[in-house]
Amino acid sequence: MSGTVVPLHPVDVDFLARIDALRSPEVTATHSGPPRLPSRKAISEHFTRIVAEWEPHPFTPQERETVRLDGLRYLVIVRRIEQVQRDIYPRPLPEEVQAQLSFARQSYMLRCFRLFRINDLPTEIISNILRFMIWDSMRTPVRARLHITWTCRRWREIALADSTLWNAIWFRGNSMERAWAWFERARATPLDIRIDCDSSGDDSDPDESEDSTVLGISTEPSTKAVEMRQMLLRLFTKLATIRMLIVVVQKCHWKKALGMLELLSTFAPSTGVPMLKRVEFHRGGLENEDRSFLSWPKVIFRPFLGGAVAPCLEYLSLNGVSIDWSTSTLANLTTLDIRRFPQSHFLDAARFREVLMNCPRLHKLCLDGAGPKFEEQGSKPVELPHLRVLVVADLSRRDTIFLFSQISAPSVNSLTLMNLYGDDYLPIFLKITSAFPKVRLLTTYSVQFDSSPVGIESMRRWLDSMPLLAYLRVANVVNHFFEVFSRPDGPETPVAPHLKFADFQSVDPGLIVQWVKDRARHRTPLEKIYFSEELGGRLDDTQIRTLMGLSCKLAKLPRGATAPEEAALSL
């Protein structure tokens, strides 16, 4: 700024003199009377109006200088107020002056924006700026991309030339035109594809899945199936560059699910899938599906990717659909997630073990209503030294015991047991006592076990074998579940002594309050409890006061959200 004469208005000089006077401890305001504070809304509207009224145009040199001097005027005001603020610290500026400082800053910035020759920056830098801006717009990713391509020709050219902006593509319903435009713009960059096969207006009836026509969509294909096939044929012209493929098929539609897998099997061996890292197939179920009686039609499953090797594949999730496991090449996965298979389609135990042995880096194993077929003579457990996340759900008692006899995963940090009911599952807990000594996060939804004193004591031993337990997530548990956490002979050796956080869904609020009181009485108080939104609404004032009186923080956890403590413990 040296050498520049900043034209202050007479009113500015007077104003700054009053600001300077604040250095005197006796002066607490820049004028007498109540502070004149415009509302935040009024200030926002002021700047919005100034921006809206501006008509972009090339500046003349004289105009540029006028805007610059105007901006500098505000900068002088900003600097002078900041100096006073430093000099009187820790005494704060009067609220009104703080508002004036903020106003002056915004006024200066507004002029800087107008002067800043953003389009004179090199293309590479504009491209980087636009890229960062788009990546930061997580909640409006489409809109962010469209906005930058509408600003001016240069930005549009830069954005369209940057294929990495267009490679996350969602094929669904009415967005197909957009998806294909993205697909073309992405050119040869690795693609992250999600396909939602919407059930609306679909012509295939779930009931016909019993028919043998489900064996392939090439048999008398329906209009929708033809469209789908055409879409996939076009999509798979870039199969070799697909990095992530997520397919969601609604409501039990076999044709679409199988058609997709069939085409993948056909194309993958010839094109190769060198970039494929993650694959998820989700075939939704019917409403009120009873998983215990799940059955599939006479379906012939094909080898995954036609038996081709996917050298980068790390993540495989199959939900409600399967593959021919014996002829599929599966190795080096870090996540294996299989769900909702009927018992008849469980994996042969030998093949299950083989897959696990071929994945020595396996980090997450999710077996939700799917797993190895029971065998009377199990083999030695497969060592999974890097397994950190284990989910076991919706399996019969026999199958669960068998599963746990087939794996050894002492490093599991997060253990989830869900929907193990309809039987006494106590033998499971006996089986896994001491199997997971490093568990810090435990999730138990709908687990059933013998409520006799022997049963409770066995469950206590199971918890004792996980001494690091710090976060407990619970839903739909029987009343005696909470008894497991207190010993009848007193609190000298507390159960789960490091348990600090709990997360409740669908649990009787009265039970929770009593349990939290017991934990506090046993000198193992909880630090924080999360409630689902529904459960939070069921707590009455007395219960809330009681819990808070125990120095326990209460918080609401939206569905699907991860609590910060859980995230920290997962590391």
Next chain:
Amino acid sequence: MVLLVTSDNEQFQTEKDIVERSVLIKNMLEDVGESDQPIPLPNVSSSVLKKVTQPSTGPTEIDVRGRYLSTASTTVESPSRPPILEQSQDETRKRTTDISEWDQKFITVDQEMLFEIILAANYLDIKSLLCRRWLQDGSQHDQGARPPEEIRKLFNIVNDFTPEEEAQIKKENEWAEDR
């Protein structure tokens, strides 16, 4: 401390946590490990490096001894929330309003220097110094992109699309309707 050498051969002893905001320098340090060897920055002059590495000067960040604290952000009380059950993200009942580092620097330098800083920021890979925040709508919770008309008005960018291009763009506009 890390020793940096600029294009005009000036040496800077700089704290590691400051220079590590540059992904380029961070990677270099990881590659060479603990070493007293200077790190050459042939694309950055000393005057620009001073601007890039100087602490931000937000007045609210000055502590009792007048030292600069590390980040340029202010913490303000949020509007009142339901008294008992809070959202987990707001457990301290406070909300941080960022005054970006870039904005703090921007306010103190002239236009030519600004260009040099942006070039240096790009070379050094300092994301926070690239001016993307201006393009985002600060009034929106999710920091979505500003509408194109607003970006044009803010940056004095002339709409130079032909009517045909406008028509095509208008059509693309409909893509945004379903997210």
